[in-house]
Amino acid sequence: MENKKTVNLDMKQYGMVIALIAIFLLFYVLSGGKNASATNINNLIMQNGYVVILAVGMLLCVLTGNIDLGVGSVVALSGAAAAILTIDMKLPVPVAFLAALAVGLISGIFVGFFVAYLDIPPFVVTLATMLMGRGLTYTILKAQTKGPLQPDYTWVGAGFLPTIKVPFGNGTIDLICILVATIASILLILSEIKNINTKKKYGFATNPTWQVVLKIVVILAIIWFFFFKIATYNGIPYVLLLMGVLVGVYHFVTSKTVAGRQIYALGGNAKAARLSGIDTRKVFFWVYTNMGILAAVAGIVLSARNASATPKAGDGFELDAIGSCYIGGAAAAGGVGTIMGAVVGAFIMGILNNGMSLIGWSTDIQKVVKGIVLLGAVTVDVLSKRKKA
Amino acid sequence: MSDIILEMSHITKEFSGVKALDDVNLQVKRGQIHALCGENGAGKSTLMNVLSGIYPYGSYSGEIRYNGEVGQFHNVKDSEQKGIVIIHQELALSPYLTVAENVFMGNEQKSFKGVIDWTKTRTRAKEMLAKVGLENEDINAPINSLGVGKQQLIEIAKAMAKKVELLILDEPTAALNDEESKKLLEIMLELKKQGITCIIISHKLNEISYVADAITVIRDGKTIETLVKGKDEFTEDRIIKGMVGRELKNRYPERTDCKIGDVIMEVKDWNVYHPDDAQRQMIKNISFHVKAGEVVGFAGLMGAGRTELAMSIFGKSYGQKISGSIKIHGKEVHIKTVKDAINHKIAYTSEDRKNYGLVLIDDIKRNMTMAALRNFFSKNGVVNSSEEIVAAEKYKKLMNVKAHSIDQTVGSLSGGNQQKVVLAKWMLTEPDVLILDEPTRGIDVGAKYEIYCAINDLAKSGKAVIVISSEMPEVIGTCDRIYVINEGKIAGELSKEEVTQEKIMKCIMQHNGKENKDGE
Incomplete structure (x- = not known):
């Protein structure tokens, strides 16, 4: 019985991964293999880095049963602030980065205060910060693009880790990539073994071996595919490293810590959470403050990648991030969703965008397709739950 | 005035295997105030929900005869059309709408296809309020500016606007203070004079013995007895005895070897x-x-x-x-x-x-x-x-x-x-x-x-x-x-x-x- 339950739970997670692979294969056929080229795989990561970072923060908001509409504007505002500090005021880049993070922190605290301590609905507060942030960005940039930013700034969004390239086939391959992929593989296998051992120690039922092996094989295949592709290109982008660290940390926080549990409990039933000793105001405050900081991180990455800050930067990012969470299985009512789901959701959106661009569909049509996919994913999710009930 | 307006016979209603009502019988005479008594959870509200169609026809067994006809109510609208109106413990008023709007909520005074006739609404609202002793109330005030007692009376006015014949009041005085309660009871007696039949559910036995003509006691989903004014003893003690007289055998495990300390x-x-x-x-x-x-x-x-x-x-x-x-x-x-x-x-x-x-x-x-x-x-x-x-x-x-x-x-x-x-x-x-x-x-x-x-x-x-x-x-x-x-x-x-x-x-x-x- 226990095993059966585990299978059911995991299937939902895997369903998204399967959808991701299916969409990728579909565009592989449609684009004649273009989307699997090393350059394109690298672009996928670079283009979607900030969406993933925002989706991670947004998931926490979605878990509480709310959203943050202001993140796109905070992305623009923090990027603009950093750009102005380095270009106009000639301040060192690290100072500019800290200032950008401070902008995010302040806007996060601002939202958190109104939401948590004054009980203003998050939709309203973040709609206000969306307008205020955008307006301030236009004001401080005087409605003009600020650039170009120097390489000591742009490395965050466009740079790569050091590489050791050796000849391979027709080109070269980066040994660092291979090394990182190997270490990741070993860590994954070790953690799975540790997991099984803990279960055995406590006498819990374990998943059937074939399932565990299949899971590891699929994950390893994806990891090696990605790393092999980027190894034949320029190596590991800094964005990937940043993404990896953030996803790892937030996955840990949401799934293994008391703080994470409190967010789920609040989203599932705020009244019950309060009567269980959870300070729901504090949880709300930190969730929104955290979103502000992550929006600033995304703002730095975006301005670095574009080598400039524009007043229109980050327009509509909030919707991409929210969409990623929902596609990744989070419930609009709160209490349900995972970081990994949100990341997969972000990549599904990313692969769709990228694939449609490659086969020459206009951005107008792309929006239609994205809308359909979002609605379809959530509808399937809701209907499958209804059947179970 | 001795004809029977309502007869509910052999009503049984189950909720996922648990019998909330078990072969309940209730007879209400026209123009009387009939009280339903029983402990919390005895099945009083369930019975009234069956009557008003909240639990639709078919979800229970038994028969309802209303005005001599078999009543098959599929929803609240069905029963309201026949003149049965229920006023729940939680008031069904929309707090920011005006008194007049609330009186005709769901029963809007229309001049032509869904267009509201405001003049008619206001004049008729005044008439209805007069019937419940609120003739001096401002009909344009939002309802939440009124106290609970007055809101309760407006619920009754709302029922009157629906041409009520049988009015059901579920714990009408629970949230009221004594003065307000007294006023409400007087209004009930007034309605009785106008020929309206009332069923009242209440825990306040002193109020019941004051207004009611007959009392039906329900316990554990069963009708225990019906007391009639002038025929049976009508004291609180008598009612309590009917309400609680149940045998308790082994329903509560005994606690042995339990030391009470500091x-x-x-x-x-x-x-x-x-x-x-x-x-x-x-x-x-x-x-x-x-x-x-x-x-x-x-x-x-x-x-x-x-x-x-x-x-x-x-x-x-x-x-x-x-x-x-x-x-x-x-x-x-x-x-x-x-x-x-x-x-x-x-x-x-x-x-x-x-x-x-x-x-x-x-x-x-x-x-x-x-x-x-x-x-x-x-x-x-x-x-x-x-x-x-x-x-x-x-x-x-x-x-x-x-x-x-x-x-x-x-x-x-x-x-x-x-x-x-x-x-x-x-x-x-x-x-x-x-x-x-x-x-x-x-x-x-x-x-x-x-x-x-x-x-x-x-x-x-x-x-x-x-x-x-x-x-x-x-x-x-x-x-x-x-x-x-x-x-x-x-x-x-x-x-x-x-x-x-x-x-x-x-x-x-x-x-x-x-x-x-x-x-x-």
């Missing part, structure tokens, strides 16, 4: 005001104590203030301007938040487990450890999920939670099993004092018995247990000592040896009487 918790001079209304005092100078190994009951009617008392003690979860002292093990403590309460080893299980006790979409395991997570299942903020699983498995077995695994969502469990999860959740916080608010509400007899056994085990292990219950037999069957609470005050204290249902009821009635005199 006082664990002592509350003194506790005062609480309503969270939205700083003038309205909900708890007035209450003092009580519980000892180790003792089960103490808080008896009283709905709205007496028991839940408010418990929640205000439990980390100030209810009310404002809270004053008074709490001593735990003889030491005064200051409990400002639920976290403080948990740290001082107090636990509280809510009467509303679905809304305040559980995260229904989450699994058994996480619900069980929710309150104890910080103190017992984590280190430096990181959850030890293995220990969590061990504890959840242990309590699933201990409490006999019927579920296929601890990963099952609690929303899919039966009420009784959900209640066991709630109990386990608070036992895991290792409390010294457990306050159980309506621990057996809405659960079947078997699960009730298991909950009582759990209460016994808790007392035996030296914990102090407070049971809040509206079911008097339950309080009597499980508790060593009982505080009777009425209108935010302690109306009396009874020991296990002396307590009977009649005594509790009397305690409340006498206290009501005294309060009324004090008020005048």
